[in-house]
Structure formats: C-alpha cells, structure tokens
Amino acid sequence: MSPEALGKRPPREGLLEVDDLFVSYGPIAALKGVTLSVGQGEVVALIGANGAGKTSTLRAVSGLVKPAKGAVRFKGQALTGLKANQVVAKGLAHAPEGRGIFPNLTVQENLDLGAWLRKDGDAIAGDLEKCFSLFPRLKERRAQLAGTLSGGEQQMLAISRALMSRPTLLLLDEPSLGLAPQVTQTIFRILKDVNAQGMSILLVEQNAHLALGLAHWAYVLETGTLVLQGTGQELLASEAIRKAYLGE
Amino acid sequence: MKSFLPVVAATVVLAVLQLLLGTSEYFVYLTSLVGVNVVLAVSLNIINGMTGQFSIGHAGFMAVGAYVAGTTSLILKDDQLSFLPPAVSDQLFLLLALLLGGGTAGLFGFLVGLPSLRLRGDYLAIVTLGFGEIIRVVIQNSDGLSKSLGAVPGLSLVGSFVGKFGGALGVSGVPQRSTFFMVWFWVFVLVLLARRLADSSHGRWLKAIREDEVAAEAMGVDTTSYKVRAFVVSSFFAGIAGGLFAHFVPIINPGSFTFVKSMEVVVMIVAGGLGSTTGAIVAAVFLTLLPEGLRSLFLQLGGGDASLAQKVDQVRMPIYGVLLVLIMLTRSQGLFGTHEAWDLWKRRKPAEAKA
Numbered sequence: 039m040s041p042e043a044l045g046k047r048p049p050r051e052g053l054l055e056v057d058d059l060f061v062s063y064g065p066i067a068a069l070k071g072v073t074l075s076v077g078q079g080e081v082v083a084l085i086g087a088n089g090a091g092k093t094s095t096l097r098a099v100s101g102l103v104k105p106a107k108g109a110v111r112f113k114g115q116a117l118t119g120l121k122a123n124q125v126v127a128k129g130l131a132h133a134p135e136g137r138g139i140f141p142n143l144t145v146q147e148n149l150d151l152g153a154w155l156r157k158d159g160d161a162i163a164g165d166l167e168k169c170f171s172l173f174p175r176l177k178e179r180r181a182q183l184a185g186t187l188s189g190g191e192q193q194m195l196a197i198s199r200a201l202m203s204r205p206t207l208l209l210l211d212e213p214s215l216g217l218a219p220q221v222t223q224t225i226f227r228i229l230k231d232v233n234a235q236g237m238s239i240l241l242v243e244q245n246a247h248l249a250l251g252l253a254h255w256a257y258v259l260e261t262g263t264l265v266l267q268g269t270g271q272e273l274l275a276s277e278a279i280r281k282a283y284l285g286e
Numbered sequence: 287m288k289s290f291l292p293v294v295a296a297t298v299v300l301a302v303l304q305l306l307l308g309t310s311e312y313f314v315y316l317t318s319l320v321g322v323n324v325v326l327a328v329s330l331n332i333i334n335g336m337t338g339q340f341s342i343g344h345a346g347f348m349a350v351g352a353y354v355a356g357t358t359s360l361i362l363k364d365d366q367l368s369f370l371p372p373a374v375s376d377q378l379f380l381l382l383a384l385l386l387g388g389g390t391a392g393l394f395g396f397l398v399g400l401p402s403l404r405l406r407g408d409y410l411a412i413v414t415l416g417f418g419e420i421i422r423v424v425i426q427n428s429d430g431l432s433k434s435l436g437a438v439p440g441l442s443l444v445g446s447f448v449g450k451f452g453g454a455l456g457v458s459g460v461p462q463r464s465t466f467f468m469v470w471f472w473v474f475v476l477v478l479l480a481r482r483l484a485d486s487s488h489g490r491w492l493k494a495i496r497e498d499e500v501a502a503e504a505m506g507v508d509t510t511s512y513k514v515r516a517f518v519v520s521s522f523f524a525g526i527a528g529g530l531f532a533h534f535v536p537i538i539n540p541g542s543f544t545f546v547k548s549m550e551v552v553v554m555i556v557a558g559g560l561g562s563t564t565g566a567i568v569a570a571v572f573l574t575l576l577p578e579g580l581r582s583l584f585l586q587l588g589g590g591d592a593s594l595a596q597k598v599d600q601v602r603m604p605i606y607g608v609l610l611v612l613i614m615l616t617r618s619q620g621l622f623g624t625h626e627a628w629d630l631w632k633r634r635k636p637a638e639a640k641a
Contacts, residue, residue: 100504126506138501140494142624151494154487155506203506 040073044268044276047255050077052114053238054099054130054207059108061094068094070262071108076207081229081239083249083270085283086259092242093135095259096209099240100132101125112207127155131205135212135242137196141185145176148184148195152202162202169198172228190221197225197232207238214245226252246283250274258283296474304467314466318534320574321469322527327554327570328476328563329523334552335561335624336489337516338496339403340411343418344524344551347391349425349543351525355387356460356532357450363461380463384472384529391525392518394421399517403510406499418548426540429453456539457532464533472530476523480563481628492516496561546603553606557613559620564627569620573609577602 054076061069069091076082084092097103099110101122110117117125122132131152140148149169153162170177173194179187184195193213200208213229214222226248233239233252243249250256253270258279266273273279307313330344359379367375402413424431428451436445451457483489494502495509503509532538554573558565581598588594613620 102500102503121508122503123506123508126504132504134501134504138498138504140497140501142497143490143493147490150487151490151502151505151507154491199505 041257041264041266044266045272047269050080053078053080053112054240055109055111056095056099057109057111059095059098059110060106061091061098061103062106063103068262069098069105072259072262072264074257074264074267076238076240077255079233079236079238080254081233081241081252083241083243083253083256084259085243085246085249085256087283088244089261090259091262092259093211094262096132096211096240096242099125100130100209102132102134126203126205129204129206130209131200131203131207132209133196133200133211133213136215137189137192139184139187139192139195139199141183143184144181145184145187145195146180148199149176149180149202152199153204155203161204165202165204169201172201172231173198190217190225193217193221193225194228197229201232201237205237207240208232210239210241210243212242212244214243214248222248246279247274250279292478293475297471300467300470300474303470304465308466315534316575316578317466318464318469318530320571321473322531323551323554323570323574324473324567325476325523325527325530326551327558327566328473328480329520329527330551331555331558331561331563331566332480332483332492332523333513333516333520335555335559335566336484336496337492337513338499338560339513339517340407341414341517341520342411342545342548342552343398343414343416343421344520345543345545345547346418346421347395347521347524348528348531348547349421349540350391350394351384351387351528352532352538352543353387353425353451353457353528354390354525355383355529356457356538357447358383358386359463359533360450360457360460361447363459376461376463377465377468380468380533383533384468384526387529387532388522388525391528392522395518395521395524396514399514399521403513403517415545415548418543419545422540422543425451425543426454452539454540456537456541458537460532460538462534462536464530469530472523472526476526477563477567479519481626484563484626488512493561550606553610555620557610557620559622559624561624562620562622562626564625565620565622568622573606576605580605 052075056072056074059069059072060067072091072095074082084095086092094103098105099117101117101120101124105118112128112130115128117128140151149166153165156162175191176194176198179191184192187195197210197213213225222245229239230252241249241253250270250273256268256270256273257264258266258273266278326344326348330341333339333341362379365379366372367378398417402410402417405413428448432445432449435441435448491502491507491512494505494507495512499509554569555566557573558569577598584594584598585592
C-alpha cells in the first residue's frame with residue numbers, strides 16, 4: 039500500500055528498498071507496514087511527529103531491531119535477519135539518534151572506530167582528511183575527548199564517524215536534535231555537499247522545514263504508517279504539511 | 287622480539303627477589319595474598335572497567351581455578367621430573383596445574399558469558415551473581431555430582447576428579463608450591479596484557495562498547511563476541527588467581543569463594559577507578575594490606591590478646607563499606623578514574639622531546 043504522492047519522482051537506480059515493514063516492541067506496534075525506497079545519489083527524508091516510527095524505521099534498516107515482518111533489500115540483497123555489525127559491512131552507516139559518540143574516547147579514536155571494518159589503510163587516511171576538510175573544527179580537536187565537544191561538534195563527529203566506514207548509504211537520525219538553529223544550518227549545508235559528492239542519504243528529521251529543503255523525495259509518517267510522499271518542494275508547499283509540521 | 291624483553295627482564299628481577307626474600311614465610315604469604323588479589327582486580331577490571339559490563343561473580347571463576355589446579359597438584363603430588371632440581375620441577379608442575387585451572391575457568395567464562403552477555407546492566411549483574419553462587423554451591427555438593435558424573439559412560443574420570451573436591455569440607459593437602467616468583471610472574475603477565483590491550487584497537491572496541499553499546503554496534507562491532515572474549519580472558523585470570531591461592535593456603539573450601547569475595551574484588555576496582563589498571567593494582571594492594579595492618583593494630587590494642595585481632599575479619603566489610611562511601615562522595619570516578627600511571631610518563635615524554 040503506497041500513500042498518495044505529490045509531484046513526480048525522477049527515476050534513479052534503486053539502492054535501498056523497504057517493503058511492508060512491521061516493527062513491534064512487545065505488544066506495542068511501532069511500524070505497521072512501511073514501504074519506501076532510496077535511489078542512488080538521492081536524499082530521502084522521513085518526517086513525522088514524535089513516536090511516529092521514524093527512528094524505528096532506521097533501526098530496522100540497520101539491523102538494530104528485528105522487524106516482525108517485511109523485507110529490507112540493499113543493492114538487491116536481502117538485509118533482513120542480518121545483525122547490525124553485518125549490515126555495516128554491506129555499506130550502510132547509521133549515525134544513531136542522540137549522536138551516540140563515545141564520550142571518553144578522543145575525536146581521533148571515535149573516527150578510527152568508524153573505519154574499523156576497513157582494511158584499506160591508505161584510503162582511510164584520505165577519508166580522514168576529507169572529514170577534516172568538511173568539519174575543520176574536528177581537526178582542531180582531534181586529541182580532545184569527544185564528551186567535551188559542544189553539541190554541534192558532537193553531531194559533526196557522529197556524521198564524520200559514519201562517513202569513515204565509506205558507506206554507500208548514510209542513515210541519519212535527527213541530526214538537528216538539541217542544536218542551535220545556526221549550527222543546524224551549517225550541518226545541513228554540509229550534508230548537501232556530502233550528497234553532491236554522490237552520497238545517498240536517508241534522513242530522519244523532526245525539523246520538517248530543513249529536511250524537506252534538502253530532500254529530493256520525502257515520506258510523511260504518522261503512527262507507524264506512511265500517509266503522504268512527494269518531492270521535498272511539493273511537500274513544503276502542501277497545505278496539510280504546512281499546518282501539521284511547519285506550524286503555519 | 288621487543289615484546290618479549292619486558293617478560294625476560296621481569297623474570298630476572300623476580301628470580302633475584304625470590305632468592306633474596308623467598309625464604310621469609312610471612313613475606314611470601316603476604317605478597318602472595320596481595321598478588322592474588324591484584325590478579326583478581328586487574329582481570330575483573332577488563333570486563334567491568336574496560337568493557338563496562340557489570341559482573342559480580344568473579345569468585346565463582348576463582349573457585350573453578352582453585353579446585354581444578356589444587357586437585358591436579360594433589361594428584362601429581364609425588365611426581366618429579368628427575369632430570370631437574372626438585373624446586374624447578376615443582377614449579378613446572380605448578381605451572382601446569384595453573385594453566386589447567388585457568389583454562390577450565392576460561393571455559394566456564396565462555397559457557398556463562400555466551401548466554402548472559404546479551405543482557406545489560408543490572409540484569410547481567412544478577413546473572414553473574416547467580417552463576418558465581420551456582421558454581422560454589424555445586425562444589426559444596428561435589429560428592430553427589432561426582433557420583434552422577436561417574437555413572438555417565440566416558441565421564442568416570444571427571445567424576446573421580448570432582449570426587450576429590452571434598453564437598454563442604456574442601457581440599458586439604460595441596461602441595462604448597464606457590465612462590466613469590468610464580469605469583470608475581472602472573473601479576474606481571476596480566477598487567478602487561480591489560481596495558482597492551484588498553485592501547486590496542488581490540489581494547490578500543492571494548493571501550494566503545496562501554497561508552498555506547500548501540501553506537502558500537504552501529505559501527506559494525508560485533509558486541510556480543512567482543513564481550514564474550516573479554517569475559518573469557520577475565521575468567522581465565524580469575525582461575526589463575528584461584529590456582530595460586532590454592533597453593534599457599536592450607537585448605538580450600540567453598541567458604542573462600544562466596545559472594546563476599548566477589549564483592550571484595552568489585553570494591554577494589556570501583557575504589558581504584560573503573561577502567562584503570564593502575565587503580566585496580568593500587569586498590570588491591572591497599573585493601574589487602576589494610577586488614578593485615580588492622581590485625582597488628584588490634585593485637586597491640588589488645589595487649590597481645592589474639593582474640594581481638596581475630597575480629598579483624600568481621601570488621602573488614604564494614605570498613606570497606608565506609609571507605610567506598612567516602613570515595614564515592616569525594617571522588618566518584620575512583621582514585622584514578624580511567625587514568626593510568628604509564629600515561630603520565632607517556633605524556634611527559636613527547637613534551638620533553640620538544641623542549
């Protein structure tokens with residue numbers, strides 16, 4: 039069952055396909071049949087209120103929770119049933135909600151951990167430099183304990199750490215959480231650059247305005263079900279979205 | 287080659303100390319006790335401190351090591367390698383018994399860790415506490431276990447081995463082969479391993495699990511596997527500690543490996559600072575010598591009356607408790623936090639090089 043679509047989605051090579059996904063925590067159903075897809079080089083946003091199931095969707099994709107039903111395919115391969123650590127090896131990197139950095143390790147150690155599945159030492163050094171050029175603040179603070187960074191810097195670190203595994207698809211959970219508007223804008227500007235370099239992104243966000251501004255395609259999630267989809271621009275213009283999520 | 291150098295150096299130093307001081311009985315007893323507790327604390331710190339999993343059943347694994355190593359030595363008591371001096375031959379047999387004890391404890395660590403390390407926090411603590419007690423209670427009823435095992439075809443040897451555990455009475459007559467050298471050799475090996483582990487990428491993954499298990503998993507760390515590995519290493523050394531213990535006390539019985547013993551080790555690492563090997567060592571040394579100091583103090587207070595001094599064991603836990611409360615109030619991260627003595631040295635060195 040596919041929700042009503044606003045606007046036309048430009049065709050792209052398929053990357054991630056989520057098919058009729060159900061997730062429950064004990065008796066509580068968090069997802070009730072979510073079907074979505076992400077194409078190569080695309081930014082897809084998943085917006086919705088608290089408790090709509092945005093985080094659950096990401097966690098089911100990256101293997102952190104087991105779906106009760108449904109399938110997840112990545113580059114045509116089934117991911118369902120794989121554990122989180124095996125999913126990373128397939129090329130999905132998850133920057134979890136609340137940043138999930140390692141506070142008592144240094145910035146450098148955090149980044150090294152992002153690359154821990156990789157064996158290509160030279161390329162890792164190159165990617166590290168790339169991360170530092172995206173986020174120069176991290177370079178200044180590479181020897182500092184990650185827990186002493188500001189919230190925005192921690193979020194930058196979480197994104198960089200996810201990028202260090204050189205993923206094909208980046209899963210981002212609420213990168214704007216608890217950050218000052220200015221910092222959030224910086225981060226979204228950088229995400230745009232990252233995407234321009236070819237990275238596909240699946241973004242979960244409460245800040246619908248920013249998310250829709252960045253996304254090529256977006257889904258609206260309400261209590262475990264998708265209710266609307268469309269291009270970022272069309273959704274931004276839609277009356278229903280403006281009322282429900284943009285507070286206008 | 288470089289990695290063997292410290293081991294060779296330590297062996298020489300320990301051998302010299304052994305020759306100089308190894309004859310004083312009280313010295314050997316006291317240093318052995320301290321050494322065993324250091325091994326227990328540093329090994330528990332690998333799982334509780336570095337990996338952040340709260341295990342409180344360390345005494346159970348110590349018991350496994352003590353019984354297996356002690357009984358092995360008891361069986362091999364009269365064997366000698368005739369081409370070696372008797373003292374050296376004894377030490378080799380002791381080493382064999384220790385490795386058997388440690389290996390069995392490691393195996394038990396694997397069996398206990400595999401199902402229970404999927405749990406987190408308090409739940410893991412409860413399960414490890416339970417397993418520690420189960421091990422002790424099973425040993426307490428070893429006579430019945432020995433009969434049952436003996437009835438199973440193929441396990442009669444294990445049955446008769448367990449039969450020597452002596453139930454609640456314990457094992458006595460284990461040859462007193464433990465030496466200052468052997469105890470501190472293991473202390474050295476473990477501390478070296480703990481230090482190298484902390485600096486290695488393996489250790490960093492363990493720390494990542496401690497910091498944020500979900501994030502570590504999202505990075506691709508197979509968290510269960512790494513937790514089990516840490517638990518097995520930790521249990522192996524608890525078994526070694528138990529084995530050493532069995533070779534310098536006159537008798538081992540289940541009463542030596544109760545929950546109180548587990549808590550003693552937990553107190554040591556919490557007081558020293560969870561995650562700090564230095565802290566574990568300092569706290570283990572201090573908390574082992576404290577009752578000894580109290581004992582001689584009480585002996586003087588009592589004017590040579592030994593009955594007062596014997597009460598030390600009864601007041602030890604309240605004193606630990608007060609100490610722990612004081613440390614938590616004034617320095618909640620423990621004496622050393624997660625810092626190590628050798629980090630100071632390392633940090634100073636590049637600074638000096640620049641100057």
